[in-house]
Amino acid sequence: MLKYIVGIDVGGTSIKIGIFDLNVILLKKWDIPTNSSESGKYILEDIYKSLAHKIEDFDEVLGFGFGVPGPIINGMVFQCVNLGWKNYDLIGAFSKFINNPYILVANDANLATLGETTMGAARGYKNSALLTLGTGVGGGIVTDGNIIGGAHGSAGEIGHLQVIREFGRSCNCGNTGCLETVASATGIKKTYLEISKQSNIESSLKQFENPSAKAIIDAAKHGDLIATLVVENFTYYVAYACHVLSVTTNPDIIIIGGGVSKAGKYILNKIESHFRKFSYKPVRNTKIVLAELGNDAGIYGAAALVKNHG
Amino acid sequence: MLKYIVGIDVGGTSIKIGIFDLNVILLKKWDIPTNSSESGKYILEDIYKSLAHKIEDFDEVLGFGFGVPGPIINGMVFQCVNLGWKNYDLIGAFSKFINNPYILVANDANLATLGETTMGAARGYKNSALLTLGTGVGGGIVTDGNIIGGAHGSAGEIGHLQVIREFGRSCNCGNTGCLETVASATGIKKTYLEISKQSNIESSLKQFENPSAKAIIDAAKHGDLIATLVVENFTYYVAYACHVLSVTTNPDIIIIGGGVSKAGKYILNKIESHFRKFSYKPVRNTKIVLAELGNDAGIYGAAALVKNHG
Numbered sequence: 001m002l003k004y005i006v007g008i009d010v011g012g013t014s015i016k017i018g019i020f021d022l023n024v025i026l027l028k029k030w031d032i033p034t035n036s037s038e039s040g041k042y043i044l045e046d047i048y049k050s051l052a053h054k055i056e057d058f059d060e061v062l063g064f065g066f067g068v069p070g071p072i073i074n075g076m077v078f079q080c081v082n083l084g085w086k087n088y089d090l091i092g093a094f095s096k097f098i099n100n101p102y103i104l105v106a107n108d109a110n111l112a113t114l115g116e117t118t119m120g121a122a123r124g125y126k127n128s129a130l131l132t133l134g135t136g137v138g139g140g141i142v143t144d145g146n147i148i149g150g151a152h153g154s155a156g157e158i159g160h161l162q163v164i165r166e167f168g169r170s171c172n173c174g175n176t177g178c179l180e181t182v183a184s185a186t187g188i189k190k191t192y193l194e195i196s197k198q199s200n201i202e203s204s205l206k207q208f209e210n211p212s213a214k215a216i217i218d219a220a221k222h223g224d225l226i227a228t229l230v231v232e233n234f235t236y237y238v239a240y241a242c243h244v245l246s247v248t249t250n251p252d253i254i255i256i257g258g259g260v261s262k263a264g265k266y267i268l269n270k271i272e273s274h275f276r277k278f279s280y281k282p283v284r285n286t287k288i289v290l291a292e293l294g295n296d297a298g299i300y301g302a303a304a305l306v307k308n309h310g
Numbered sequence: 311m312l313k314y315i316v317g318i319d320v321g322g323t324s325i326k327i328g329i330f331d332l333n334v335i336l337l338k339k340w341d342i343p344t345n346s347s348e349s350g351k352y353i354l355e356d357i358y359k360s361l362a363h364k365i366e367d368f369d370e371v372l373g374f375g376f377g378v379p380g381p382i383i384n385g386m387v388f389q390c391v392n393l394g395w396k397n398y399d400l401i402g403a404f405s406k407f408i409n410n411p412y413i414l415v416a417n418d419a420n421l422a423t424l425g426e427t428t429m430g431a432a433r434g435y436k437n438s439a440l441l442t443l444g445t446g447v448g449g450g451i452v453t454d455g456n457i458i459g460g461a462h463g464s465a466g467e468i469g470h471l472q473v474i475r476e477f478g479r480s481c482n483c484g485n486t487g488c489l490e491t492v493a494s495a496t497g498i499k500k501t502y503l504e505i506s507k508q509s510n511i512e513s514s515l516k517q518f519e520n521p522s523a524k525a526i527i528d529a530a531k532h533g534d535l536i537a538t539l540v541v542e543n544f545t546y547y548v549a550y551a552c553h554v555l556s557v558t559t560n561p562d563i564i565i566i567g568g569g570v571s572k573a574g575k576y577i578l579n580k581i582e583s584h585f586r587k588f589s590y591k592p593v594r595n596t597k598i599v600l601a602e603l604g605n606d607a608g609i610y611g612a613a614a615l616v617k618n619h620g
Contacts, residue, residue, distance in 0.1 A: 141559070143453065151563075153592075156558070156560075157592075173590060173591060247468055248466070250460025250463070251460070281483060283462050
């Protein structure tokens, strides 16, 4: 009898594995380290061995969902630099260990969006989008309950929305002025250093050589003027990204996740306040909320992918 | 035996009706005038009567697709100012004339996108977007072969993407700086008048008091400097909208339609050239093409909607 769904989130340093019931309720979760040596050829075997210790009867598993940190094109892993995978047939490779009709794979940020939409901050909604503000800026879009993958696996790559069209900072993607260059933790630190250098205003942050994004946001919460300018700057650009989402896929709800979002309501209110000012009127009431599932969003989404298709 | 699909595009001044075979090949098309008096209560009856003259046996019709100029929310026509409809149950109302399980309704711009994707410029692709540059700027998005409607029926409202964030022109929507304010025929004329007033450069257009968008683009084709500046300006913003689409839903192909697109390859090449410069690298090769179905895109899309669901 079918009892379980397995959700797997393959990261560059560790792999999260979750066993869920058929309603995507998490029953058990654990991590294993990622062995990316020899073009990542041991990764799936490690996952299989780890699962074999926890699951007695693989016939009780409806399916296995995988999230990977790279684009998926036509079911193939196009490239995952951190894992050593390139044009990798994950589904075929994992089928050698376990014969199951529902071995599915999707991009990890897209699955995090599906996870938050199924069981997290956007549960009950069919149209959503996620923006994760972390070391970089990622995203994903769900419409009518399904992930949008896109032609090149680049749907939801909202971190590479060009928000500054002239004289923007260089981005890792090779462009300039991407949202990621201003709204990631790294971007926030750079904005602070730029404003700080150009100004004689007193700031509680000047005691630190290179304050973290968290320290900057905390200082803003306590009224530090330079830190407040930095926060106004990046929340404005995040709000612009929300505007872009609202006139393209028009989600019911936009979820803000990632490390930067841990600053909570303070950040959320700033993003909302900017968004309400310039969003297209018919979508001005789009909900904007904080993510709820943290690092588990990916395994929830991987399990939800199986549930949607199984 | 099922033989036909009917596609209907309800516009403010006329209603286009098409009879298609089950493969969405157009067999016959005609127009009737729109009678929007008394809150549009005669519109569906007029359509029914017109159909009854052309179709002998309604049992041979798989279904009826309707495109309307307004947002659809949960199957209801939310508002069509030109038709007098508000919170209108079109499906229920048309069912009183013809009993058929596939009476379907969608926004007209979204249906035009589906039409071009099924039988026009983007046939063969599953992920597409349409930008129509006309009196206003409209749009639609198709992913995995289906229209994205959005939470408020505002998906694909790319005409109201704010492309100028400060000191932009007022838009009919109540905001400022929308794509429509610079890339519609009206916007193009305004840009010409602004540049023209501020400059002493000779222009072949100065003989006209208020040149049309077509005259401006034609002058640019012949090397007129002011007209060329105007064309560079609006094609840049259209390219920016293509960039926005490419990092949100990541279409295989973007279709440029509407009256302004009749300027053809000249405009298309400018849009492409801007787009290739600042688009996110993994999507830099996204195809950009001219629409093919003209004013028939809506009826094709309405028929395709029935085919997809029937």
